[in-house]
Amino acid sequence: MTWQSIGRYSSQGALVDFSQYVDEGYSDAFEPVFWRAVSYEDKPYALPHHTDTFAVYYNTDYFEKLGVSIPQQGPQSGWSWDQFIDVARQVKDETDAEYAFAFGFQGPNTAYRWLPFLYQNGGQLLNENMDAPQITNQAGVDAIAWTQSWFEEELIPAGSTIKATDSTSVTNLFATGNTGMMIHGDWMMPYLKDNMKDFDWDVTYMVRNAGMASDLGGNCLAITKDSQNPELAADFIKFVVNEENMRFFCRNSQFLPVRKSLIEQGIDYSYRPDAMQKFLEQAKTIPDHMAGVETFPAFNEINALLEDQLELAFTLQQEPEKTAQGIEDGIKEILSE
Secondary structure (H helix, E strand, C coil), rough: CCCCHHHHHHHHHHHHCCHCCCCCCCCHEHHHHHHHHHEEEEECEEEEEEECCCEEEHHHHHHHCCCCCCCCCCHCCCHHHHHHHHHHHHHHHHCCCCEEEEEEECCCCHHHHHHHHHHHHCCCEEEECCEEECCCCCCHHHHHHHHHHHHHHCCCCCCCCCCCCCCHHHHHHCCCCEEEEEEEEHHHHHHHHHHHHCEEEEECCCCEECCCCCCCEEEEEECCCCCCCCCHHHHHHHHHCHHHHHHHHHHHHCEECHHHHHHHHHHCCCCHHHHHHHHHHHCCCCHHHHHHHHHCCCCHHHHHHHHHHHHHHHHHCCCCHHHHHHHHHHHHHHHHC
């Protein structure tokens, strides 16, 4: 299941507590942010399998003509929000691209992919105790306003919103040169390999602002409470997530490992290892607090709320302040249930 689903199911007693099937210290092999993601009330209800995250794909043919400098020195060198918008305007005005970029919002149920922009701006969706919303402050309103401005300036296709469901349309726009950039995940590379025939592409780091942040993607593996053979299921899951099998899966599927050893050693990716290295670096910027929010028991409802409110903002039907207030009011109601 996705990280965003684990809190809902573990808190409702739908999954088996994994702590009885792993030795003490087993969690030390995994990056803390992902172990925290599978834990509820200090007990693991799944094992981390892999992750993925977002970065900026760009059309190298277009950018060679523009002469734009590409960030190369790690996530901290990524374009700032202002720099990115300047670049996007150049792409739209000075290349054959109809739009500057597209963003991989599409899911369904993936409104959470907007959250990195909130955290890049120094904001967060919930307070530290996870018992109240925290988005109507200036950081929250400005994050909504900045992403809304993509649509106001027509830098991004009008149909590339939260409720669009066809993620391949975003990738196809980039593959055919209709957009000069694409903010999306590492798993889209096989599509580009097969479909981007007339242009070359590369990857640079995620945009940043007050701080760095990127998307929490990927899956964990769990055992349903009604399993007839939970011990056997646990053994199988431990086998699937061991170092050898995690390396094989990630190498051949363009995903990122969640074991410390594999992150430190690196993986000999079968396709575009240079680009995958940037995604590996970017994955280190996934905020702990954001991961906690996305694995919160009520996040399924919060995610649906985000989808409705952000869609109104991105279709230019609602101002950022009203959007932030709508999100805050909805979260208060969800938390009071």
